[in-house]
Amino acid sequence: MNVEKIRQDFPALDSKRTRKAIVYFDTACQSLRPQVVIDAVNRYYLQEPACSGRSMHQWAAAVTREVDRARELMAKFLNASRAQEIIFTRNTTEGINLVANAFPFRAGDVVLVSDKEHNSNLIPWQMQVKQRGIELKIIPTCPDNTFDMDAFEALLDKRVKLVALGFTSNLDGVTIPAGEIIRKAHRVGAHVLLDAAQTAPHHPINVRALDVDFLALSGHKMLGPSGTGVLYGKYALLESLSPFLVGGDTVANSTYANCEFLPPPEKFEAGLQDYAGIIGLGAAVEYLQHIGFDTIRKQEALITYALSEQLKDISGLKIIGPADPALRGGVTTFYIEGVDSHRVALMLDQMANVLVRSGQHCVHSWFNARQIKGSVRASAYFYNTIEEANILAECLRKIRKVL
C-alpha cells in the first residue's frame, strides 16, 4: 500500500496547508476525514440543503434519495438483512441509550457487561438499575485484559436478558470473540448488544454471520462527519421495541390523545436529522471499502508492532493489554510509573506536534479498580506511517530522560 498517496486524501495531513507536520495518533477518539467525505457534506449544504421526507419539492426528494442511499450503503457494509435495520443516531452513546431505554426490562432482569467498558456502555445500564430495578453484573477480564470466556459462562443464566459488550476496546484495542459469546448468550435466551465504536473503523463486521441483536457504532471514528452514528437492530426486535425519543418524523398520524408510530427505522429517528452528516457517512463507507480492511489492518499492525518494540526499552513504561501487539489492533496505551499522563501528552504535542489522548479514556471504572491514575493512548490508522511511530518513540525516550 502506498501510504503517502493515501495521505493525500486527507487535507488535515497536508502540512503545506496546515503549516505544521501533525502526527495524529488520536484516531480512537475521532478519525481524520478524507476529502470525499468533506465534499459530500459540502455538497448537501451547497446544493440541496433541505429536509428529507417531509416536503414534496425537488430538493427534499434529492435529500431523501441521498439518505436512503447512505442507509443502503451502511446496511451492505454491516451485511444487514435490510436497510430498515439501520437507525441513524448521533453516535454510539445514543444507540446504546436507545436500547437501554427501549428494551422491555423487568425488575430483576440481569444485564452483563465486562469490567473495561467505555462509560457509554456502562452508565446507561447503571441508570436502568436505578430506574427499572435491573441487576448489572460485571464480567472480569483475564489478567492481560483479554475476554474471559469461563468468567462469562459462570455468570450466564436465564435471568440474563442482555449481554452488552465492547466489541473492540478503546482502552487496549483488544477485540472479543463475539461470535462465540453471542452463541452462548442466545442459548440462555439473552440478547446481545455490541458496542462496535472501535470495531467498525478497523474490522469487517457481518451482523448476520454474528447473529448479533443490536450493534452500535460512531461515524466519526470511521472517517465520517462528527456527530454521526448508527444503531443496527434485527428488524423483528426493532419492531417490538417502543421508541425512546419520540416526536416529529416518528409517527404516521396523531390525535390529541394518541399516535400511530411509523415502522423502523423511522420510529427511532425523532426530529430533523443531520442530513449532511448521514450523506457524509455514506461517503465514508464507500471510501473505507475502497481502501479495504486488509490494507487497514496491515498498516495498523505494522505501527503497533514498531511502537511496542521501541517502548519496551523505556524504563518504567508499562503497556496496557496483552503483550502481543497483534492482539491490540492499532492501539498502544501505556503509562510511566510516577509520571502524569497529561504532562506526557502535552510534551508530545509541544515537542513534535504529536497528538495523543491521555487520562482514563472514559474507562474510569477500570482505572479506579486498579488504582492507576491515567495513561497515554496512541491510536493508529492506515494513514499513519512508521516514521510517525519512530517520532513518537523518540520523543518518549527524551521525555523519560527529563521526567
Ligand SMILES: Cc1ncc(COP(=O)(O)O)c(C=O)c1O
Ligand atoms: C468503545 C467505545 N464505546 C463507545 C464510545 C462512545 O462513542 P461516542 O462518543 O461516539 O458516542 C467510544 C468513544 O470513544 C468508544 O471508544
